[in-house]
Amino acid sequence: MYIARPPSGGSRHRVVVGHQLFGVDAPVRAFADRLAAAGCLVAVPDLYHRTAPGIELAQDDAGRARGFELLHGLDRDEVVADVAAAVDALGGDPARVGMVGLSMGGHVAYLAAARLGLAATAVLYPGWLTGGDIALSRPEPTVTLTPAITGRLLFLVGADDHVVPPADVATVGAALRDAGVRHEIVVYPDTPHAFLLPGGPTYRPGPATDAWRRILELVTS
Numbered sequence: 181m182y183i184a185r186p187p188s189g190g191s192r193h194r195v196v197v198g199h200q201l202f203g204v205d206a207p208v209r210a211f212a213d214r215l216a217a218a219g220c221l222v223a224v225p226d227l228y229h230r231t232a233p234g235i236e237l238a239q240d241d242a243g244r245a246r247g248f249e250l251l252h253g254l255d256r257d258e259v260v261a262d263v264a265a266a267v268d269a270l271g272g273d274p275a276r277v278g279m280v281g282l283s284m285g286g287h288v289a290y291l292a293a294a295r296l297g298l299a300a301t302a303v304l305y306p307g308w309l310t311g312g313d314i315a316l317s318r319p320e321p322t323v324t325l326t327p328a329i330t331g332r333l334l335f336l337v338g339a340d341d342h343v344v345p346p347a348d349v350a351t352v353g354a355a356l357r358d359a360g361v362r363h364e365i366v367v368y369p370d371t372p373h374a375f376l377l378p379g380g381p382t383y384r385p386g387p388a389t390d391a392w393r394r395i396l397e398l399v400t401s
Contacts, residue, residue, distance in 0.1 A: 184216035198285025201247035338371030
């Protein structure tokens with residue numbers, strides 16, 4: 181588990197980060213460090229630690245293929261337990277902890293919001309919430325767990341995201357509204373999947389800057 185601490189050493193803002201397909205890699209660690217520099221105590225659990233501990237995959241076709249192999253081996257209860265362990269590392273009270281999840285980690289964050297009662301959750305371009313394509317969304321699609329979410333939820337996605345189509349965004353939005361979850365959905369025009377982290381091939385500075393502002397406001401409020 182990667183831990184990033186604020187310069188002051190202590191913080192009342194505690195955040196779990198759910199990594200994307202490529203593992204707890206340098207861009208994810210840099211994101212955690214940026215949150216820490218803004219005053220948050222951050223924990224990033226390695227969701228692959230049972231099968232490929234410490235793995236960092238290249239953002240190319242081979243890395244993506246290996247990432248999907250690992251993704252399909254993830255178990256819903258196990259990844260929620262990983263987030264719970266990260267919450268424990270941050271003090272143990274999920275009602276005082278926020279989470280930011282990226283892509284695959286966004287799916288995990290949505291699960292954790294429903295299962296653990298997190299205070300606030302930001303999910304960025306979370307795939308496969310509405311179907312049973314991956315084990316994390318079985319036996320029932322993860323979106324059906326929405327009524328169990330008690331904290332605030334921020335959903336950020338690009339309009340050109342090939343993983344999260346508009347129909348999925350609409351389905352999730354309807355589920356959040358029907359469940360009375362305090363939420364905000366932001367769709368960025370002309371923006372692809374995985375736009376947030378610098379250095380990636382689909383990084384988009386404009387949407388990333390706005391997303392960072394919204395994320396920081398959520399996890400420090």
